[in-house]
Amino acid sequence: MTFAWLSFIAEVVIIGTGGAVRLTGSGLGCSEWPLCTPESLVPTQELGIHGLIEFGNRTMTGVVGILALVVLALTLVHLRARRQLVTVGWFALGGIALAVLTLVVTSSFVAAVSAALLAVIAAAIVTIRRVPARRDLLVLAWLVLIGIVAQGLVGGITVLTGLNPFIVGFHYASSVVLVTLTAAYLVRAYDVPGPRERAVPAWFAILTHVTTLVLAATIAFGVLTTGNGPHSGDRNVIRTGFDATVLAHVHSWPGYILLGLGVILTVAAAMLRLRPLRWLVVLLAVIAVQVVVGVIQARNGLPELLVGIHMVLAALSAAAFTVVVLRLKRPAGHVERPAGR
Numbered sequence: 001m002t003f004a005w006l007s008f009i010a011e012v013v014i015i016g017t018g019g020a021v022r023l024t025g026s027g028l029g030c031s032e033w034p035l036c037t038p039e040s041l042v043p044t045q046e047l048g049i050h051g052l053i054e055f056g057n058r059t060m061t062g063v064v065g066i067l068a069l070v071v072l073a074l075t076l077v078h079l080r081a082r083r084q085l086v087t088v089g090w091f092a093l094g095g096i097a098l099a100v101l102t103l104v105v106t107s108s109f110v111a112a113v114s115a116a117l118l119a120v121i122a123a124a125i126v127t128i129r130r131v132p133a134r135r136d137l138l139v140l141a142w143l144v145l146i147g148i149v150a151q152g153l154v155g156g157i158t159v160l161t162g163l164n165p166f167i168v169g170f171h172y173a174s175s176v177v178l179v180t181l182t183a184a185y186l187v188r189a190y191d192v193p194g195p196r197e198r199a200v201p202a203w204f205a206i207l208t209h210v211t212t213l214v215l216a217a218t219i220a221f222g223v224l225t226t227g228n229g230p231h232s233g234d235r236n237v238i239r240t241g242f243d244a245t246v247l248a249h250v251h252s253w254p255g256y257i258l259l260g261l262g263v264i265l266t267v268a269a270a271m272l273r274l275r276p277l278r279w280l281v282v283l284l285a286v287i288a289v290q291v292v293v294g295v296i297q298a299r300n301g302l303p304e305l306l307v308g309i310h311m312v313l314a315a316l317s318a319a320a321f322t323v324v325v326l327r328l329k330r331p332a333g334h335v336e337r338p339a340g341r
């Protein structure tokens with residue numbers, strides 16, 4: 001569980017470092033990918049602080065990748081599927097060989113990483129089919145690893161396209177998804193395995209899922225708003241052409257609705273003593289702080305530090321809500337004390 005927690009923390013941290021890249025205008029601190037410059041893998045002295053910030057974020061990709069690989073390996077060991085570790089090793093060697101061959105033939109790093117990504121996906125399909133026990137954990141572990149490899153590819157495309165704001169936004173949204181996946185792994189790892197049954201009234205589950213859509217809309221409009229604001233990652237990057245002031249107001253609408261729904265769910269869970277209560281309280285607290293930070297930053301010209309905090313809090317909101325959704329069910333036949341007792 002230690003490495004699962006480290007994986008979750010690292011996914012949150014890389015959102016912070018990615019935000020630092022954008023907010024300090026270091027998006028093109030390294031002009032190339034996967035090299036930093038045409039001649040160097042690491043930033044040179046001429047690139048200054050921007051090169052260090054951008055390269056630091058790239059380094060974090062390696063950290064989260066190693067942690068995800070360790071979590072996957074330990075999951076296979078825990079499930080007594082050590083033979084599949086050998087399978088994963090062969091696929092890894094095959095993926096590396098395929099990536100090198102693709103690079104030699106096409107001279108394209110994007111094509112090479114894409115080939116490696118296909119090898120990772122193939123390895124996931126093979127091992128998941130061969131290991132019937134706790135497939136929920138295995139699927140989540142593989143999804144995180146696949147997502148990280150894909151994120152590395154998207155990050156490279158982001159640099160090669162000169163920080164296209166839509167790709168930058170997708171890069172951030174994908175990072176939030178990885179945070180939710182690592183959070184889901186932690187929840188399922190602590191849960192009793194086996195069939196699950198609904199632990200809340202049907203109307204409560206429906207309202208929770210509606211709130212999921214509102215949260216997704218809030219994050220999506222936040223990404224679009226940031227893409228048109230002053231923090232595009234580089235002062236020469238052209239925004240998407242939307243009015244950032246209007247978008248800021250549009251972004252706030254689902255945000256306030258999300259806060260209202262959070263209050264309703266929390267009050268209902270407290271009155272009925274439902275399973276998700278504790279995490280609804282956590283979620284409501286994070287959303288409330290998020291709203292306050294959003295209002296302050298909007299009224300003070302979007303200071304970099306507050307924007308960065310806003311980005312990280314959005315990921316933490318998504319993680320907390322992931323726990324809430326998973327707490328809508330419980331292991332079948334498992335008797336729990338009502339929440340709050």
